[in-house]
Amino acid sequence: MREVIIIGSGPAGYTAGIYTARAGLNPLLIASSVEAGGELMKTTEVENYPGFPTGLQGPELMDAFRAQAERFGTEVLLDDVIEVDLTGAIKIVKTGGGQTFEAKTVILATGAAYRELGLPKxxxxxxxxxxxxxxxxxxxxxxxxxxxxxxxxxxxxxxxxxxxxxxxxxxxxxxxxxxxxxxxxxxxxxxxxxxxxxxxxxxxxxxxxxxxxxxxxxxxxxxxxxxxxxxxxxAVGNDPRVWLVENQVELTAEKFIKVEGRSSKTSLPGVFACGDVIDPTYRQAITAAGSGCVAALDAEHYLADVK
Amino acid sequence: MSAKSVTTATFQADVLSSGKPVLVDFWAEWCGPCRMVSPILDEISSEHGEKLTIVKVNVDEEPALAQQYGITSIPALQVFQGGEVVKSIVGAKPKPQLMADLSEFIN
CATH class of the missing domain: 3.50.50.60 (FAD/NAD(P)-binding domain)
Structure with a gap:
């Protein structure tokens, strides 16, 4: 059984990976098979990410996030989560590639998916x-x-x-x-x-x-x-990607995953959420990264308490 | 097995005249989703290469081919059989979905 499984590979997911790996929790990060790196993989110049005064390309930034997460032992799996059961003390995560994983905690960093116009054709x-x-x-x-x-x-x-x-x-x-x-x-x-x-x-x-x-x-x-x-x-916006968990964790009226106060705690113990999937307001790479850090620290504290 | 690159010069021999169905992967270096799909296609090619040939067209180097086949979005996967496009798949999809889309050619 794993200590932590992270679902998602944008700035929130990889930052949660960096922090939980450095905490010695040996995280498994399930990144998706064809969308690894998230929204920033589709952007060009990123000019507002602090620490890069001359800007850099979105995919380049995400490669750096991934390398930093892997450097401390985050295991990155290029597969898609197709089903989860998060309700018990042992969380179960199944992938499209046919693997089933168990973990004590799950961090949801599934981001948001582009919105369609909803027109015929x-x-x-x-x-x-x-x-x-x-x-x-x-x-x-x-x-x-x-x-x-x-x-x-x-x-x-x-x-x-x-x-x-x-x-x-x-x-x-x-x-x-x-x-x-x-x-x-x-x-x-x-x-x-x-x-x-x-x-x-x-x-x-x-x-x-x-x-x-x-x-x-x-x-x-x-x-x-x-x-x-x-x-x-x-480019009419994004909707939080909650289909995996919508019948298990509590959502807000706007269909974001609901978290407690400034934390990443969802309605289920041992399940944390971060990044665009909880954020109806800011939705920046830097706020998602910060939110991923919060989720990692919350998971670490939870694991220390249940031991 | 990594997919072979085809060009305007080799398209007739490698794709249109092939006895087997041929999946053509229209891609480019700068297309992130294309880079994600490419290893999945290599896997499908290794597993089902005897039934379906998989080749690549770099749209930067072969814009005429991309235009001829009406490509406006990549990755674009087109299956040719007897010189005609018989299946067109647009966008990066996970392996199980690609396998399902290609089931008539690989089963």
Whole structure:
């Protein structure tokens, strides 16, 4: 039996790995098979992570997190957790690769998954003009006309990044102000290839087998318009990834894992949660890392008490 | 067994004229999810190579092939049989899901 199993491999999961490994708890970190490293694997330049004054690439930062966790003995498994039973004193974790693990504590750092628009044809056109990953797919839109949907930092970053390839980028947002940080907004607004379309949402996706455009709806007067596009990048936020545990641990009204006060303690003893899966507000790499540290320390204290 | 790289020059011989189904993995160095899928495809190739050939196309080096097959998102996995695309899988998926998607070719 393990002392600690960590589920997730973003800044929260790896930081929990670093701390529990240094505490001699020999953690197993189940990182996922194809999404190891989490959201930052899909970003380019990270400029706000303290300690890196000239910035670095998201994947580079995550490789460093992983190396630091492994240096102290965190065992990283590239597999997906498909089922857990966290209700007893012995926690059971099963993976898609067919392994079953037992542990005294589990740290949930499963992060958040991108949100869909919820429109007909969205799935069918995904990968055929509709994308959630500018860094993966921007390359295919050289000299094309595309749109980014959203108003947060990731929408600004994607729009700016995509101007390296596209000839024109519409940045479509349903309100008349962005919630992105000032520096990111200013960059987007100053970029000559970006045209901001305020107070507008996507009403319909057009195209057979391949996206050809969208119908937009004005959120103020309800008027609709057709916009011909080669690509549509969706950056309308993320939802906490709780499907593994939603019937076992208590969630908040917004469907985040509920934790006690400033701690990482969930409604189940020996089960801790950290990172974006508990955070409806801040959702930064640095806050997730801090939260992973909290979970590691809480797990360490819990283990000392049950011994 | 690591997947062979194919180019515009070898695509006809390696993919279109193959007697066996061929899975073409369209990928790039800068695509994080592609790097995660690649070792899974190598495993599938080792386990089922006698039924399904797996090859790679680097879209940076072969943009014409990517364009010809309408790739707008990677990783993109396309299975060719008799010179035609018979299956298209977009995005990085865990091994059990890929095996299920490819079951008609490897069972």
């Amino acid at each position: 969205e799935k069918e056109l995904s990968g055929h003009g509709v994308s959630w990953c500018a860094t993966c797919d921007g390359f295919f839109f050289r000299e094309k006309t595309i749109a980014v949907i959203g108003g947060g930092d990731s929408a600004m970053e994607e729009a700016n990044f995509l101007t390296r390839f596209a000839s024109k980028v519409y940045l479509i947002h349903r309100r008349d102000t962005f919630k992105a940080s000032k520096i990111m907004q200013e960059r987007a607004l100053a970029n000559p290839k970006i045209e901001v379309v305020w107070n507008t949402e996507v009403a319909e996706l057009l195209g057979e087998g391949k996206l050809s455009g969208i119908i937009t709806r004005n959120t103020v007067d309800g008027s609709t318009k057709q916009l011909d596009l080669d690509g549509l990048f969706i």
